[in-house]
Amino acid sequence: MIALAGVAARRSPMTLSNLCASWGPGIHAILGASTDGGSLLLSLLAGAERPARGQIRVLDGDPRGASVRSQIGYVPMFPALLEALRVDDFLGLARRVRGDRRGHDTDGLRQLGIETLASRRIRSLTRSEARAVALAEAISSGRVRVLLVEEPFIGLEPRAAHRLVESLREFASSGRAVLIATSSSRDADALADDVWSMRRGCIGDSPMALSIMADAPSDGVALLAVARDCRMLAAALASQDGVQAVTFDGTSLQVRGREVVALAEAFGRAVVATGAAVVDLRIEGVGESPLPMPRLDGTGASSHKSGELA
């Protein structure tokens, strides 16, 4: 249903290089940090952007073509909705544009438990509500056969998030494809049939098994962190079980251990004990070349992962 052949694209700070992959029906996850290019890939697959090189086929056609686009549901972090309309008017118009004659305008809202939004003006919706409406429109459409969702659980209306897994599984059960881009291995594990890692704009050759990731790689794992109070955090980590070595310089810290879960738990305990402010956190295999970490001047830093672990 989705095929990429030698695709390259760039949208600062993301770069995709020579991507080759294909996905059929089912729920697939692309796991990577926000700067690894997952959101750019979804944008290309939705036909919103054109690749610099290579070929993208979605449902055996070019996703920039109107007939293919009408069969693609795209839910980015900031979905483009018609702000002047009411939610139910928008859903009716969307069905009309897609050429969907099945069901009722507000079926998707009911499916996600957000039918109370139907009479609201789109301009008045919060970002999480707007994302839920975009998702409801896509999953309820009889025309949509490929659904692309960026960070499905982040910034999503809580009622919709509650029913998301069930709704996506139901959507995919009828031979349709769902591709999600996420930086959370927990979300990927909860939703997807297979998970593909994406690092620095490249997708792995085969799906990864998250349960295997939790087991000890032969060379162990390294946890790279950028934090204030690095010295205090390093001292607290040194006394934790599961930690083999701690090195730090100024604002960045590297912790090594045999097992990723034990290492993450040790890091969480140390953060709670010291009250250190963690700016960014990344897990690497010991053999892998480390990615450049953001600096403490605030550029490109994200505390999302640290929040999850803490």
Next chain:
Amino acid sequence: MIAVVIPPLVRLARARRTWVWCLVWASVALLFAVRARHLGLGHGSDDVLLGVYAMLVLPFISYVCVRGAVGPGSLARSIRPLVSLGATRWKTSVGTVAVAATVCAVAGGSLGAILAWVAHGSGDPPVLRDALLTAYAGALGGVAYGCVFVAASRLGGWGAAFWLIVDWLLGAASGAQSLAVPRAHVRNLLGGMAPMGIAERTSALWLLAIAAIATGFAVAPRKA
């Protein structure tokens, strides 16, 4: 096709600020017309139509109507929601141009006719004929302005404002450069100074040509 005109229509209908500005500009023009009638000016209609109407009110009313139909950003941003649902870009752009041009034509034509009637003086042509000709000139000018401003919105949210200034500057004279903007042709149709001395009918054709070129620019496929 009906689906693609719904968003700009609804956007325009619910843009309170657009209607307030339309009312403000219409009120300004009406004040001038009432003043001309009160003073008993022999060519009151000509004074008001060639002065405040052609110079300020028609371009500004067209501008606010287009901003209402397109929304705060560029044309691409305005049509993106429908395009992402599977509507073709050119059809969606044509829908926006059609709504903007129609609304500008109706607003420009009807206001022009009302002004011609209110400000009518003893030296002006017969009132009915004057009002009809003014409605025709205002509507044609409105169509041209509507298409030009939508096309300029393709350059970004500031595009229409930029073109409003260009129209005001280039259209003030009667040289070759004034042929490219609607203002000079509207003035010619209302009986004022003709750009390069061309006939009124030629100015009408120029306005249609400007509208067609602008529509072509608005709907042309974008590069990567």
